[in-house]
Amino acid sequence: xSPVARRPRFVAGNxxxxxxxxxxxxxxRELVAHxxxxxxxxxxxxxxxxxxxxxxxxxxxxxxxxxxxxxxPEPRGAFTGEISGAMLAAAGCRYVIVGHSERRHGMGEDDAxxxxxxxxxxxxxxxxxxxxxxxxxxxxxxxxxxxxxRQIRSAYDGLAEAEARETVIAYEPVWAIGTGxxxxxxxxxxxxxxxxxxxxxxxxxxxxxxxxxxxGGSVNAxxxxxxxxxxELDGALVGGASLEAASFFRIVAxxxxxx
Ligand code: PEP
Numbered sequence: 718x719s720p721v722a723r724r725p726r727f728v729a730g731n732x733x734x735x736x737x738x739x740x741x742x743x744x745x746r747e748l749v750a751h752x753x754x755x756x757x758x759x760x761x762x763x764x765x766x767x768x769x770x771x772x773x774x775x776x777x778x779x780x781x782x783x784x785x786x787x788x789x790p791e792p793r794g795a796f797t798g799e800i801s802g803a804m805l806a807a808a809g810c811r812y813v814i815v816g817h818s819e820r821r822h823g824m825g826e827d828d829a830x831x832x833x834x835x836x837x838x839x840x841x842x843x844x845x846x847x848x849x850x851x852x853x854x855x856x857x858x859x860x861x862x863x864x865x866x867r868q869i870r871s872a873y874d875g876l877a878e879a880e881a882r883e884t885v886i887a888y889e890p891v892w893a894i895g896t897g898x899x900x901x902x903x904x905x906x907x908x909x910x911x912x913x914x915x916x917x918x919x920x921x922x923x924x925x926x927x928x929x930x931x932x933g934g935s936v937n938a939x940x941x942x943x944x945x946x947x948x949e950l951d952g953a954l955v956g957g958a959s960l961e962a963a964s965f966f967r968i969v970a971x972x973x974x975x976x
Contacts, residue, residue: 745764749776752966756973758972815848816849817889835847848933850894865888866911882927890904909930
């Protein structure tokens with residue numbers, strides 16, 4: 718029997734509000750040195766806006782992609798303090814995180830705004846990393862599937878299969894982000910299957926199998942091999958453990974190691 722084709726793996730580091738430009742440039746240079754000219758899988762770094770240029774310079778000539786952590790849905794205008802997708806693309810970004818729970822729950826971003834941001838990212842040639850996930854109270858009430866279906870349906874409704882394929886989804890249970898309480902591989906797989914089945918229904922049959930679905934939430938060098946043993950997980954969105962070159966490198970290596 719021929720082996721089942723595996724989706725390519727993709728690991729992205731979300732630096733959140735950490736690293737000045739100088740610190741970010743230094744970390745990116747260290748990672749380039751660790752990962753070499755040919756990283757074992759796709760990798761991206763998402764520093765704060767102010768470190769984008771320093772990190773872009775450090776990544777110059779490397780296949781490691783540059784990403785931002787947020788964008789405004791409008792292309793331009795009177796939106797003080799905001800950044801457009803076109804600005805991010807011009808700054809060298811290939812990716813942008815959309816709908817991170819720290820923005821949904823901390824900054825009041827709702828499903829409708831996340832959907833607009835996803836479309837804005839695509840309009841401006843960026844690959845959105847669309848974050849979805851339930852809170853602890855939603856999980857405890859048995860609402861995990863409802864939340865995932867609602868978030869995916871709202872974000873992807875109206876997208877063609879080819880467009881959906883050019884996005885990345887990060888399943889990030891809110892209770893696992895920055896808490897040290899990682900989802901079990903079984904919990905992550907179950908959520909990923911719900912996400913793929915919802916894509917099949919909303920975007921079209923087969924869509925779910927073609928979209929990269931990362932897991933995010935307290936991934937570190939120790940738990941990464943156990944998580945990545947699951948072919949359902951196409952990579953990870955990594956917060957805390959991406960702030961140090963050695964741990965991020967070990968996560969990337971773990972993602973690439975499992976066939
Ligand atoms: C994140 O910020 O997307 C994240 C998953 O954070 P952490 O890895 O620190 O839980």
